[in-house]
Amino acid sequence: MNSKSRTPEYVLRDKYRNPKETLDFFGIKRNMKIIELQPSGGNSPGGWYTEILAPYLKENGLLIAAHFNPRESEWRAKMRRSYEERIKYEINFSKIKMTVLSMPPQQLTEDNTIDMVLTFRNLHNWLKSGYLKEVLEVSFNSLKHGGVFGVVEHRAPESFDLSKMKTTGYVTESLTIKMAEQVGFVLLEKSEINANKLDTKIHPKGVWTLPPTLKLGKQDKKKYLEIGESDRMTLKFIKP
Incomplete structure (x- = not known):
């Protein structure tokens, strides 16, 4: 959490993303082998959670970044290149192992070898692409028995249908x-660590209306900054 290599703009978001509390809830340990699914690459320089996970696991554990398949689009290729550049030049990133999370997904690493798989605010993308179930399957397969699947995602009201x-x-949590x-996962525990009761979920541009994206620009910016980042579910699953 206190790594000097963290991007200052990222540190400012700790009050919304609660990284220490979230990782403690998932039960992270320094000697674990962990896969981070599609680490954030949309906002340069990317890797919000990687900046915390990489130095924490560097000496005794292993961080595997299941990043975009560069063949799927130029944007994905650009995001992956940017992330790989950080591995080359940032000492805390030097031991990260890269793999690919393609659409449709294929095997992430050798089955039954991983202690924890983490995903932060990605489920909606896989749901929209039609591959959420397949991502869950390859994540399940990679984990050891007793391994943890940790999920943080923008939480919809239960009234939202699939289209919405x-x-x-x-x-939705239920979906x-x-x-x-x-x-095959078993839900072990839920947490309200990343909840935000001010988020009504009804916004002109969806979740991207809120910070950090602020899709409407200056329009009602103060209003959305006062709401803050999205209401999020935090779920801990295990592979039995």
Whole structure:
């Protein structure tokens, strides 16, 4: 959390993303082998959670970044290159192992070898692409028995149907749990660490109306800054 290599703009978001509390809830340990699924690459320089995970695991554990397949689009290729550049030049990133999370997904690493798989605010993208179940399957396969699947995602009201989830970027807890259980996961615990009761979930540009994206620009900016970042579910699953 206190790594000097963290991007200052990222540190300012700790009050919304609660990284220490979130990782403690998931049960992280320094000697773990962990996969981070598609680490944030949309906002340069990317890797919000990587900046915390990489130095924490560097000496005794292993961080595997399951990043975009560069063949799928130029944007994905650009995001992956940017992330790989950080691995080359940042000492805390030097031991990160790269793999690919393609759409459709394929095996992430050798099955039954990983202690923890983490995903932060990605489910809505995989739901929209139609590959959420497949991502859950390859994550499940990679984990050891007793391994943890940690999820943080924008939380939709239970009244949202599938179409509304895809357009707003919010996903219901019930759908997340149902799909995870379908591939074999068992829900161990929920947390309200990343909840935000000020988030109504009804915004002109979906979740991207809120910070950090602020899709409307200056329009009602003060209003959305006062709301803060999205209301998020935090779910801890295990592979039995």
